[in-house]
Amino acid sequence: MANTDKKDLFAAYTEDSIRSLDWREHIRLRPGMYIGKLGDGTSPDDGIYILIKEVVDNCIDEHTMGFGKQIDIKVSEHSVSVRDFGRGIPLGKVVDVVSKINTGAKYDSKAFQKSVGLNGVGTKAVNALSTSFKVQSVREGRMKVAEFERGILLKEHKETATKEPNGTIVTFVPDETVFKNFKYIPEYLEKQIWNYCYLNAGLIINFNGQKYVSKNGLLDLLQRITDAENIRYPIIHLKGEDIEVAITHENQYGEEYYSFVNGQHTTQGGTHLLAFREAFVKTVREFFKKDYDATDIRASICAAVSVRVQEPVFESQTKTKLGSQVVYEGGPSMKAFVLEFLSKALDDFLHKNPTTAEAMKKRIEQSERERKELAGIKKLANERAKKANLHNKKLRDCRVHLNEEAGGKDKEEYNSKRLSTTIFITEGDSASGSITKSRDVETQAVFSLRGKPLNCFGLTKKVVYENEEFNLLQHALNIEDGLDDLRYNNIVIATDADVDGMHIRLLLLSFFLQFFPDLVRNQHIYILETPLFRVRNKQETIYCYSEEEKAKAVKKLGNKPEITRFKGLGEISPDEFGKFIKEDIRLQPIILSKETQINKLLEYYMGKNTQNRQEFIINNLRYEKDLVAE
Structure with a gap:
């Protein structure tokens, strides 16, 4: 840097450069520090879901302390209402609790024990990031109400x-200026609510008029997500003080885990999940008195683990990864706690259920072979x-990766970017x-396919290594x-919206579902939506993703605007493409419902049942002229 530039920078750094932000300004300026990434609702970890979670977490903490057996949640297109039946915020502190940082009862261990919300930031972030925020508290026949706009108090009502x-x-x-073009996806909300129910057996959650309740905790979770025909032995369900686990093995590839701390779904795991994986391997080895490889023991496992921890330490405000090394102050390490529980409870179970033990052994030995x-x-x-990889022409990589964490002053900014890391899988060079x-x-990274990938349905994992393209993608x-160590949070299939492009989508989805189903289950796979039409006149350009949008654009612009039909992604210029993969990106998430059985799904669409599939296509075929007419 030139000396003159340094002098200018030095001179510009004055007392006026130092700013003190109040709580709401800081949240709105750096929302990623409080709610992770923003997003528009297409991903389950987008900010709009974190806002709901922060409010519901407080209700769960009330329930955990023994107050309130029901939570009512209503979500419309944009508005959210959450009502618990706990103790209610002390009326004199209603405004402070939702608008003053470092204010709350979570600092008093007598009032809240083993709660998930410890730092009193959650509801303040919701308040600051909402165009309308209203809090009502009811205690012993008295009510207090306060209303805010973007964190600013509008009206404090009298009791x-x-x-x-x-x-x-x-x-x-x-706030739509923060969460642009957002929408709630019901499947994501339903999964979030079911997790609360599994972790709080007996708690009733009414969501948009539908009742959700679990009687058997994590056992219900595994029963809901597994196919009874595809598990190797009945689900093992074990409960102890401050710990609960459910375990089985399936027939498919990968390891599938659901981990929780104090009722919080830790999607990125943490010390408790690492402890469980190690303890499970150690216990199994000791039970069978054989030094099986750890990967063989855990191959095809499907397990859920939940722990209760006093004053948990999470690695971010969004609480997706546990950092605590001990269960409570002066108590055992997380590793020792989980090992002690499994080495007794799981060992006892396997001794009492020899049929289950034998089925587990067969699955492990099959994985070994x-x-x-x-x-x-x-x-x-x-x-x-x-x-x-040294000269991988297929991959144009990005600088930030999901599996790499930053330290120092840029830690929060870097780690919030990690949640936005994306790889586009495209067809062809154009x-x-x-x-x-x-x-x-x-x-944002780009991986380029040579053409149509192999249909891998019915093939073994050997094909992942024999096929160069699959191996490089892996x-x-x-x-x-x-x-x-997944490097990108979002894996986006970006193909043309024609027959060949649709076929490539199916082949890629078959690859992921067959060999890496966890990527789909954990909502990492998306389809990129790109515009079909460009409608413009001299004053304005509108990009349209459907015939309906095109008709609205033509009506808006009037006087016979120019209409361009995009046939492939290669026809869209780089300048235009920038609009569709950045702020205004439209992604269609690939969501597996609880009823989806992967093997049957793949067999039907990608297998050799030609006659059934042919009849389905004939019965459901729709012509372009019919679509246009609609």
Whole structure:
């Protein structure tokens, strides 16, 4: 840097450069520090879901302390209302609790024990990031109400008498200037609510008029997400003080875990999940008196683990990863606590249920055989991939990765970017060229396919290593050994919206569902929506994603505007493409419902049942002229 530039910078750094932000300004300026990424609702970890979670967490904490057996949640297109039947916020502190940082009862361990919300920030973030925020508290026949706009108090009502039962009601509308074009996806909300129920057996949650309740905790969770025909033995369900686990093995690839702390779904795991994985391996080895490889023991496992911890330490405000090393002050380490529980409870269970133990042993030994069969080809394939990675023309990488954490002053900003990391899987050089030139090099990578990938349905994992393209894709994502080191949070299939493009989508989805189903289950896979039409006149350009949108655009612009029909991604210029993969990106998430059975799904659409599929196509075929007429 030139000396003159340094002098200018030095002179510009004055007392006026130092700013003190109040709580709401800081939240609105740096929302990522409080709610992770923003997003528009297409991803389950987008900010609009974190806002709901922060409010519901407080209700759960009340329930955990023994107050309130029911929570009512109403979510309309944009508005959210959450009502618990707990103790209610002390009326004299209603305004402070939702608008003053470091104010709350979570600092008093007598009032809240083993709660998830410890730092009193959650509801303040919801308040600051909402255009409308209303809090009502009812205690012993008295009610207090306060209303805010973007964190600014509009009106503090006087206390009034009421016949309402005790509790707290929070109603808010997320700020559309922060969460642009957002929408709630019901499946994400339903999954969030079911998790609360599994972790709080007996708690009733009414969501938009529908009742959710779990009687058997984590056992219900595994029964809901697994196919009874696909598990190798009945689900093992074990409960102890401050810990609950449910375990089974399936027939498919990968390891599937659901981990929780104090009723919080820790989607990125943490010390408790690491402790469980190690303790499970150790217990199984000791029970069978055989030194099985850890990967064989855990291959195809489906497990849920929940722990209760005093004053948990999470690695971010969104509480997706536990950092606590001990269960409570002066108590055992997390590792020792989980090991002590499993080494007794699981060992006792396997001794009492020899049929289950034998089925588990057969599954482990099957995994061992499969691993040894793959060993030779895996080594060669990895060596090829390693060489290719040095000059991998298929991958245009980005600078930030999901599996890399930053330290120092830029830690929060870097770690919030990690949640936005995206890899676009494209077909052909023209499409990948447009995306590469217009992408954000910080967080967006591009992987280019040569053409149509192989239909891998019915094939073994050997094909992942024999097929160079699949092997390079596996290495680009870094998922060979599971999702722990996944490099991108969002895997976006970006193909043309024609027959060939749709076919490539199906082939890629078959690959992920067959060999890496955890990517789909954990909502990492998306389809990129790109515009079908460009409608413009000299004053305005509108991009349309459907015939309906095109008709509205033509009506708006009037006087016969120019209409362009995009046939492929390669036709869209890099400058235009930048609009569709950044702020205004439209993603269609791939969501597996609880009824979805992966093997049957793949067999129907990608297998050899030609006659059934042919009849389905004939019965459901729709012509373009019919679609246009609609």
